[in-house]
Amino acid sequence: MVETAGMANAPTTPVETTTDRFRADVLDASMRQIVLVDFWAPWCGPCRQLAPVIERLVAASGGKIALVKMNIDADPLIADQLGVKSIPAVVAFQRARPIDGFVGALPESQIKGFLERLIGPIEDEGDALEAAQAMIADGDFAGAESLLSEVAGGEPPNAKAAAALLRLYIDSGRFDEAGALLEALPDAIRRDSGVAAAGAALQNAQQAQDLGEIDELRNRVNFDPNDLQAYFDLALALNAKGLREEATDALLEIIRRDRSWNDDGARKQLIQFFEAWGPMDKAAVNARRRLSTLLYS
Numbered sequence: 659m660v661e662t663a664g665m666a667n668a669p670t671t672p673v674e675t676t677t678d679r680f681r682a683d684v685l686d687a688s689m690r691q692i693v694l695v696d697f698w699a700p701w702c703g704p705c706r707q708l709a710p711v712i713e714r715l716v717a718a719s720g721g722k723i724a725l726v727k728m729n730i731d732a733d734p735l736i737a738d739q740l741g742v743k744s745i746p747a748v749v750a751f752q753r754a755r756p757i758d759g760f761v762g763a764l765p766e767s768q769i770k771g772f773l774e775r776l777i778g779p780i781e782d783e784g785d786a787l788e789a790a791q792a793m794i795a796d797g798d799f800a801g802a803e804s805l806l807s808e809v810a811g812g813e814p815p816n817a818k819a820a821a822a823l824l825r826l827y828i829d830s831g832r833f834d835e836a837g838a839l840l841e842a843l844p845d846a847i848r849r850d851s852g853v854a855a856a857g858a859a860l861q862n863a864q865q866a867q868d869l870g871e872i873d874e875l876r877n878r879v880n881f882d883p884n885d886l887q888a889y890f891d892l893a894l895a896l897n898a899k900g901l902r903e904e905a906t907d908a909l910l911e912i913i914r915r916d917r918s919w920n921d922d923g924a925r926k927q928l929i930q931f932f933e934a935w936g937p938m939d940k941a942a943v944n945a946r947r948r949l950s951t952l953l954y955s
Contacts, residue, residue, distance in 0.1 A: 902941035
C-alpha cells in the first residue's frame with residue numbers, strides 16, 4: 659500500500675485538466691496526495707462506463723485520492739509522453755511520478771481493488787447500504803439506523819440512504835422522525851425517485867394510522883355499499899398492511915361507482931400509491947392496467 663499520511667482532502671468533484679495546467683493539477687498536487695488521471699475522449703463509450711464508477715469510489719476514499727480527467731482529443735501531448743495508446747486509461751501519480759495504472763473499463767470490483775492497493779480498504783456507500791439491508795433482515799434495526807444515518811448525512815446527503823432510512827422509520831411507526839428527516843433534506847434530494855416514493859409512503863401511513871381495524875372498515879362497507887368514504891378508508895388501511903391488491907380493489911370500486919367523488923379523490927390516491935410502491939412494483943403495474951381499462955374502455 660502507498661503511504662498516505664498527511665495527505666490533504668481531495669476535491670469532491672473531478673478536475674478537468676489541460677496540458678498547460680497538468681503540472682499544477684497533477685504533478686504539484688501529487689506531492690500532497692495521490693492523484694489519478696483519467697485519460698478519456700468524448701467518442702469513447704468505455705470511458706463513459708468507467709467515469710461514474712471511478713468517481714464514486716474516489717469519493718469514497720475519504721479524501722485520500724484526487725481525480726483529474728484529461729481529454730486526449732483536446733490535449734494529446736501528455737498521453738503521448740506517458741505512452742497511453744488506448745483509452746480509457748487511468749494513471750496514479752504520487753510525488754510527481756506515475757506509480758500505477760490500468761487500461762479499459764474494468765469491473766467495479768477490480769477498480770476498487772486497484773484503489774485499495776494504493777490507499778487501503780475503501781467502504782463505499784454501496785457497501786454501507788448493503789450492510790444496512792443485511793442488518794434489517796437480521797432484525798438489527800438500531801444498527802441499520804445508525805449506519806443509514808451516517809451515510810445519509812453526507813454532503814450532499816446520499817439519496818438512497820435517506821430513502822432507506824425513511825422506510826425504516828415508516829415501518830417502525832416513527833412518523834414524526836420520518837417527517838423531520840424528509841423536511842431537512844435539500845429539495846434536490848427530495849426530488850429523487852426513491853426519496854419521493856418514501857415521502858408518498860409516509861403520507862399514506864399517516865393517513866391510515868387513525869382509521870381503525872381492517873375488519874371494522876370491511877363491516878362498514880358491507881353494511882352500506884354506497885359508503886364511498888368507507889371504501890377509501892379501507893384502501894388506506896389495507897395499503898398500510900401491505901395488502902396492495904385489495905387496496906387497489908377498494909379504490910377502483912369508488913371510481914367505478916362515482917369517478918367525481920371527493921374531487922376525483924380515489925384516482926388521486928391510487929396515483930399516490932403508485933408513487934409509493936415504485937413504477938416496477940407488480941401491484942402498481944397491475945393497478946395501472948386496471949385503472950386504464952376502467953377509465954377508457
